[in-house]
Amino acid sequence: MTPRAVEILKQADLVAAEDTRVTGHLLKHFGISTPMISLREHNERGMAEKLVARMQAGEAIAQVSDAGTPAISDPGALLAAAAHAAGIPVVPVAGASALAAALSAAGFTAPHTLFYGFLPPKSNQRREVLDGLKDAHWVTVFYEAPHRIADCLDDLAAVFGAEREAVLARELTKTFETIRRLPLGEMTDWVKSDSNQQRGEIVLVVDAAPPAEAQDIAEHDSLLAPLVAELPLKQAVALAQKISGAPRNALYERALELKKAAENN
Structure with missing residues (x-):
């Protein structure tokens, strides 16, 4: 205070x-x-x-x-x-913020951050949301309830990959504050092996997806270029991603390049 x-x-x-x-x-x-x-x-x-x-x-x-x-x-x-x-002034009174505190201690260098908040409580819905975030080039911050943290980490490791770095920040500013950075696979095992990490207020900070190699994405030009020529950009990228399995964000960036090149010719 x-x-x-x-x-x-x-x-x-x-x-x-x-x-x-x-x-x-x-x-x-x-x-x-x-x-x-x-x-x-x-x-x-x-x-x-x-x-x-x-x-x-x-x-x-x-x-x-x-x-x-x-x-x-x-x-x-x-x-x-x-x-x-109603025209009434709204005045914020700054104080402790789990979001800001966790980000400041995480040590991730991606220039952009997405605060998602709480993920859906059910695994199938949670994985669907995570699938849309896994290729994002920004740090993602989640809040999670203690009784769901182990299952949430299982889903994060499965969708984002066990090697993706993450920080678990628990009970920030309180007596039992815990901040630990590990790959998601290791973090899942650690939390499951220590019931104390399944208590209190929890923030998860997950590092951005590694940048896709331009050469790898260019390998999909033969698929992407004709789709971009015939379909709206989002639809072309969605279809190319479904067929190729390549990261959606990287495909989208490449599709923008192909569209711009075609317009300049």
């Missing part, structure tokens, strides 16, 4: 909390007596209208979530949107 956050919670007329029991411990620790109201995933849509009305009447409302930052895989976005629509 920053001094600014403590002061704002003291000055607010009301604290909208994901779980008033959890936030109650926080407020008590800092000697804050501001009243609370529950604002969680299942009541946020209806509650946002009521809270906006209170703010329009002159109240200042602070919103907090249990173990993260509001609106980042936590409640808060609907209330912020309603406040914006």
Whole structure:
């Protein structure tokens, strides 16, 4: 907690909390007596209208979530949107962020990052999502529940490959903070062998896909070029990927090159 956050919670007329029991411990620790109201995933849509009305009447409302930052895989976005629509200022109060903390400790150098949040809970749906991400040239960040972490790592290793580097960041900023970087295959075995790694708040940071060799992709020109000539770009790439099994992103980049070359001729 920053001094600014403590002061704002003291000055607010009301604290909208994901779980008033959890936030109650926080407020008590800092000697804050501001009243609370529950604002969680299942009541946020209806509650946002009521809270906006209170703010329009002159109240200042602070919103907090249990173990993260509001609106980042936590409640808060609907209330912020309603406040914006009503012309009420929305002021972020910076604090601990699992996303930023995990990224800063991961040590991956790809210039772009995708924050995916929570993957689907079922393996077949999870693998379908991961299949669309496996060839991406950006670092991907996931949040995962402790009871699903072992199965999630199984699917990541199967789809992304056991050699892809990843970082597991668990219980960040807390007593049992753990940060470890391993290939996905090794990480899966490590987590399964240590039940402590299947507890708490977990962030997975997965390195970007290695760049495809231009020569390898050019080998598919005989397939890709006629498809690009006859079909919309996305459809041509999807069909070429299905036939060749080559990485979709690399095929797309090559298709753009072929299309541009054809237009210049």
